[in-house]
Amino acid sequence: MINRAQDHNNLEAITANYKPSEDTIAVVRSAKIALLVGVSGAGKGTIKAELINTGNYYPMVSHTTRKPRVNNGKPEIDGEDYHFIDLDEAKLMVEAGGFVEVKPYSGNLYGTSTDDIEVAASKGKIALNDIEVQGVGEYLEISDRVTALFILPPSVEKWQERTLGRGETDALLARIATAPTELRTALDEPRYHFVINDQLDETVSYVRQIIESGNVDPEKEAAGRELAQALLQQTVALLGLEQEKEA
Numbered sequence: 001m002i003n004r005a006q007d008h009n010n011l012e013a014i015t016a017n018y019k020p021s022e023d024t025i026a027v028v029r030s031a032k033i034a035l036l037v038g039v040s041g042a043g044k045g046t047i048k049a050e051l052i053n054t055g056n057y058y059p060m061v062s063h064t065t066r067k068p069r070v071n072n073g074k075p076e077i078d079g080e081d082y083h084f085i086d087l088d089e090a091k092l093m094v095e096a097g098g099f100v101e102v103k104p105y106s107g108n109l110y111g112t113s114t115d116d117i118e119v120a121a122s123k124g125k126i127a128l129n130d131i132e133v134q135g136v137g138e139y140l141e142i143s144d145r146v147t148a149l150f151i152l153p154p155s156v157e158k159w160q161e162r163t164l165g166r167g168e169t170d171a172l173l174a175r176i177a178t179a180p181t182e183l184r185t186a187l188d189e190p191r192y193h194f195v196i197n198d199q200l201d202e203t204v205s206y207v208r209q210i211i212e213s214g215n216v217d218p219e220k221e222a223a224g225r226e227l228a229q230a231l232l233q234q235t236v237a238l239l240g241l242e243q244e245k246e247a
Contacts, residue, residue, distance in 0.1 A: 011104030014094055020142070021097025027114040028100055029143045033060075033127045034211045035136055037186065038151030039179045039231065041162035043197045047151060048130045050204045056212070058120035060129035063099070065090050066108040083115075101138035111135075126211060133182045140191055147193070147211050150186045152227050154198040156234050176235050183232040187225065194224025 020028075034057070038044040051057045063083040068076040078084045085093075090109045093099055102111030112129065120127035139146045153159035186192045193210050197203045209215050 011107070011109055014091060015102050015104055015109065018094060018099070018102055019097060020100055020138070024097055024100060024114050025142050027117055027121075028139065029145065031117045031121045031127055031143075031145065032211075033117065033129070033139065033143070033146045035139060035146060035148045036128070036130045036151060037133050037136060037148065037182070037192075038197075039153070039159070039182055039235075040176065041159055042151040042153050043200070043203075044130055044151040046200065047197065047204055047207060048128060050200065051128055051207065054208070056125060056208075057128040058116065058123060058125040060112060060116040060120075060127050062110055062112050062129075062131075063090070063093070063102075064108055064110045066106075083113075100142070101135040103134060133185045137189070140189070147214075148189070148191055149193045149195050149207060149210065150224070150228065151203075152194060152196045152224055152231065154196060155227070156230050159231060160234070176238065179235040180232060180239070183228055183235070187228055187232070194221060194228050196220070196224050196227055 034051075036044045036048055048059070052059055061079060061081070061083055063085050065085060065087050066082075068078065068081070068084055070076070076082065076084075087109070090102075090111075093111075093113065094102060098113050099111040100114060100117075102109060104110075112131070112135065117127045133150075136148050140148060153162060186194070193216060195203060195207055195210070206217070206220065
């Protein structure tokens with residue numbers, strides 16, 4: 001436990017007051033970038049795959065200092081699942097300001113660089129990333145060409161079915177534990193677009209409309225924010241009940 005705490009403190013020290021370099025900032029400002037965020041079970045991964053299949057988008061891949069894993073029997077692939085780097089390389093990138101954003105998490109560093117953004121630009125495509133809400137702020141601070149979309153499930157009831165339908169196990173509850181922070185952060189940022197993922201084809205079409213033309217439907221936007229508020233209230237209530245049971 002002490003070593004884990006020390007490791008976390010060391011990583012915090014490495015990334016404290018991090019600022020991207022002028023070159024990194026220039027790349028972000030010159031490119032069109034779309035960031036997908038959402039609560040667990042909202043379907044942002046599926047939407048990302050559909051967008052890439054259109055041929056207009058290029059996937060951004062995050063860097064991490066953790067080791068590759070095997071997920072569902074399939075080993076993670078360097079450059080596809082993550083760019084796997086060691087801590088020394090990460091430190092050099094931090095010192096050079098090579099990350100757009102970089103954060104310590106669970107004893108490792110995670111961040112995104114401009115590598116894939118530059119590739120996307122060279123191919124005439126939109127750089128697309130499926131990212132945690134904590135990393136979006138840095139992008140929005142740098143450039144007004146970044147589009148941030150918060151993906152939502154069709155309803156509170158559908159979301160509960162997807163996340164808690166197999167019983168309130170610790171693993172399932174862990175999936176919603178971060179939802180209040182994610183929802184509050186997005187609701188406090190007026191530049192987020194809230195998209196309800198009801199029918200996949202329609203959702204992908206609307207997401208493309210927002211990203212590619214900036215055309216936002218006010219009614220859909222209002223409905224998305226209303227659902228986000230309802231999800232926030234529901235997750236706080238669910239987590240509060242579980243904490244009472246544990247007490």
